Amino acid sequence: MEYFLLITFVCLFAIFSTVSKTSPLLFTPVIIALIIFAGTRHETGNDWGEYLKAFNAISSSPSEIFNVEHRMESGYILLNVAVKSMGGELWWVFFICSAFTITLIFASINIYTPFLALGLLLFMRYGYLQFDMMFVRQGMAVALFFFSIQYITSREIIKYISVLSIALLFHVSALILYPLYFFVHKEYSIYKVILLIIFCLIIGQTSWLEHLVNFLPIDGGKAAAIKGYVLSDVWGVPKLLSFSFFEKLIILCVAIKYFKTLKIKNSYFIIFFNFSVIAFCITLLFSNYMVFVDRLGIIFNISFIILISYFSYLMQQRDRILFIIVLCCFVTFWFVRYVHSGDTFIPYKSILF
Structure with missing residues (x-):
């Protein structure tokens, strides 16, 4: 039920925004809802168990920070260390990661396309569950890469490499993205x-x-x-x-x-x-x-x-509205079907309730 309510909220907002041509600032309620939903989850998502083990294994002692058996990149480890040093819990890490990933992706969509409502809706199909409830570290890296694409077009190699180097601190898969700049x-x-x-x-x-x-x-x-x-x-x-x-x-x-x-x-x-x-x-x-x-x-x-x-x-404006309604049905079907395909997302649990 929680997942259906979330995707319905996003769909209704996307349709309304397409009809009324909403300012990007008015998307804030949706962004906050997405961050809270993914950032406060508890024992939910197929990455929960491994990240919990890693969080418990990571030491806040300076001499033992990277003494962890789990294959975690230094940026993610340091984030866990910072949270543990403040007496935080694992959901703090998820909340920070979700806030970073979702905000940066939304900002990037606003750069690359004028159809912001449509882009946010499609994010629910091609990124939200994957980046914020499955592959958190890689989600942060991909968000940074997504943002850096503008520098490929503008041919600013230093900026592109700099952003990718930050992404590499969170997931090693960023390594394969460096050569893309050239072709x-x-x-x-x-x-x-x-x-x-x-x-x-x-x-x-x-x-x-x-x-x-x-x-x-x-x-x-x-x-x-x-x-x-x-x-x-x-x-x-x-x-x-x-x-x-x-x-x-x-x-x-x-x-x-x-x-x-x-x-x-x-x-x-x-x-x-x-x-x-x-x-x-x-x-x-x-x-x-x-x-x-x-x-x-x-x-x-x-x-x-x-x-x-x-x-x-x-398309003309009327056709665009019909297009986004059709996509809302498609994305809702995929989203609900996906979360019910196993037991990692159901039931949804949150530290809030």
């Missing part, structure tokens, strides 16, 4: 895009990653964890013909069809189109390894928030 802003022919997709589809049908990790000398640390994921009977399993696969395919087909129109409408279209292609290629390339589709995919899936919002350029 993701360019426009490529649709022919080359289709060839890339076909290539990833073919390679993805093999066990290429399993052969790679068996070939490389991997002894310990995060590399050993990656090998464990690949060879796992739980995480190293196929994930191709999923709901998400067809969803991305349809979105890319629409973007390709109206490519020329959309690239004229917004200067950020090319870069978010390229990121969406990367997200789809990850789905294909790692189709035999579910964990990498999930963990790498969420980095680039956030681009669909912006790309889909650009479809509004193709």
